[in-house]
Amino acid sequence: MPGPLLTNDEIRDNQCYRREALELIASDEAIGFVGAGLSVELGYPTWPQLSDKLTALAQEVGTFVLTSTAGPAQQAEHADAVKEFIRAETGSFGRYLNFLGREFGRRDPAFTRLQADLLRLPLRALITSNYEPSLECACAHVYPGETHSAVTIHEEHAHLVSQFLVALSRKTVPGPIAYLHGSYQDPAGMVVAATDYQVAYGLRAQSAQAPLEGSPSWPLRRRLLWALLASRRLVFFGFSMDDVDFQVMLRSVANDLWNWNESIHYAVMSIDNVDPEATKKRAALIHREFGVRVVFYENADGSHAGVSDFVADALALCETGERGYLQAINRRTDRIARPYED
Numbered sequence: 001m002p003g004p005l006l007t008n009d010e011i012r013d014n015q016c017y018r019r020e021a022l023e024l025i026a027s028d029e030a031i032g033f034v035g036a037g038l039s040v041e042l043g044y045p046t047w048p049q050l051s052d053k054l055t056a057l058a059q060e061v062g063t064f065v066l067t068s069t070a071g072p073a074q075q076a077e078h079a080d081a082v083k084e085f086i087r088a089e090t091g092s093f094g095r096y097l098n099f100l101g102r103e104f105g106r107r108d109p110a111f112t113r114l115q116a117d118l119l120r121l122p123l124r125a126l127i128t129s130n131y132e133p134s135l136e137c138a139c140a141h142v143y144p145g146e147t148h149s150a151v152t153i154h155e156e157h158a159h160l161v162s163q164f165l166v167a168l169s170r171k172t173v174p175g176p177i178a179y180l181h182g183s184y185q186d187p188a189g190m191v192v193a194a195t196d197y198q199v200a201y202g203l204r205a206q207s208a209q210a211p212l213e214g215s216p217s218w219p220l221r222r223r224l225l226w227a228l229l230a231s232r233r234l235v236f237f238g239f240s241m242d243d244v245d246f247q248v249m250l251r252s253v254a255n256d257l258w259n260w261n262e263s264i265h266y267a268v269m270s271i272d273n274v275d276p277e278a279t280k281k282r283a284a285l286i287h288r289e290f291g292v293r294v295v296f297y298e299n300a301d302g303s304h305a306g307v308s309d310f311v312a313d314a315l316a317l318c319e320t321g322e323r324g325y326l327q328a329i330n331r332r333t334d335r336i337a338r339p340y341e342d
Contacts, residue, residue, distance in 0.1 A: 031168070058086060076194040111138035152178075152183050152189065155220045237307060260289065
């Protein structure tokens with residue numbers, strides 16, 4: 001039988017970090033960052049699943065040979081290989097773009113209860129690396145009849161990015177939603193393949209034409225992300241921190257501002273029975289190098305219910321204060337202790 005995932009000391013420390021993250025959300029100063037993990041329940045693919053689907057798409061077009069397994073750092077390169085293969089075989093990127101648009105289109109149901117609860121939190125904004133519309137659908141459900149702002153970060157939409165930044169200071173309700181890597185409605189503008197990341201961040205090219213560190217020639221996404229990471233505090237949900245370009249941005253800000261080993265941002269992440277010690281070491285590295293403190297939830301059953309519990313506790317703290325927050329935790333603990341009662 002596997003041993004406990006966290007020691008007593010680690011549980012105590014994690015509860016402290018959890019409390020810090022909850023209080024940050026309750027302060028009305030946090031920005032939420034939403035990754036693919038919050039959309040899996042709706043049937044949207046994870047990065048490994050997307051890589052597999054892209055391989056199948058290429059093999060429908062012609063004899064596509066997968067040269068290597070695409071790990072977290074190679075999946076964007078794999079997407080590039082598929083994209084270029086399809087262009088070479090068909091004369092255009094049409095099938096590739098059509099696949100992306102359909103794969104990340106609206107689903108039924110269009111959002112999850114967790115996403116709706118997330119929209120109820122007093123977050124200044126939600127930024128997502130996802131391409132699909134589930135957060136907007138959840139927003140429309142939570143705030144029926146209210147006008148909500150959604151912007152796709154792109155050089156051609158600079159005026160809308162400006163409006164997004166202004167909205168952060170106004171504390172608008174509902175807060176704005178920003179698509180960092182594009183939307184399914186414009187597949188050509190989605191940041192999926194390695195060449196897309198190069199255009200978006202200017203981090204992958206090693207040439208004389210590559211943007212210089214600190215240069216105003218940085219692409220818009222890179223400048224915006226640096227500004228947000230440097231001047232705001234983020235809480236990450238459903239985001240694995242495996243995105244290599246995002247890691248470069250986090251490290252860049254930490255190095256520029258000497259924020260090593262500081263709890264500037266928080267990431268709600270799982271720990272399970274698959275090498276928990278490696279998971280802890282990775283969390284320590286993320287904190288040491290990037291200034292992101294990991295708040296663990298135990299995920300032995302694979303349900304990721306811990307994210308919903310965290311958001312429920314945040315709602316209780318925000319809506320009813322300390323007493324209601326503690327009562328909510330006690331009610332949830334009772335339900336866990338008596339799972340078969342109606």
